[in-house]
Amino acid sequence: MSVTLDSIDLAILTQLQQDATTSNTNLAKKVKMAPSAVLERVKKLKQKGVILEQTARVHPEYIDLKLLAFIFIKSSEGPGNISVAKQLSKLPEVLELHHIAGEDCYIAKVRARDPQSLAQLMRDKFSKIPGLLSTKTTIVLETLKESNHLPIPKKM
Known part of the structure; x- marks a missing residue:
């Protein structure tokens, strides 16, 4: 299982781990990219199996x-x-x-x-x-x- 991740992918993963409900626009601001580019990257990370799921953690x-x-x-x-x-x-x-x-x-x-x-x-x-x-x-x-x-x- 070999997937190459660059620093942008890692930044996206870091942000999503902190808050999986963050909007695409907010995520794009944090990683300093266009929203459309971020949306495409997140989609690819899901397709490759890097992002397994986005859930809410219940106390x-x-x-x-x-x-x-x-x-x-x-x-x-x-x-x-x-x-x-x-x-x-x-x-x-x-x-x-x-x-x-x-x-x-x-x-x-x-x-x-x-x-x-x-x-x-x-x-x-x-x-x-x-x-x-x-x-x-x-x-x-x-x-x-x-x-x-x-x-x-x-x-x-």
């Missing part, structure tokens, strides 16, 4: 999802088989799912209302996934930093 407490947990998952799958991962990925409570090296196979970032709803998720959904052998759950007490912003360089 979890306002929608009663106060509990954050990381769940380490061990599966019985052999190399190349990701059926457990496919099932886990379908669960809306699973915000992130990563295939990891080490004793466990996957780590999932999960949001729930409270400990009881997390237990219910584990009991009603995780336990029904064929090939899922075991889990270890770490509950977050306090989030000191949480970001999906990548450190974009000024030049490549």
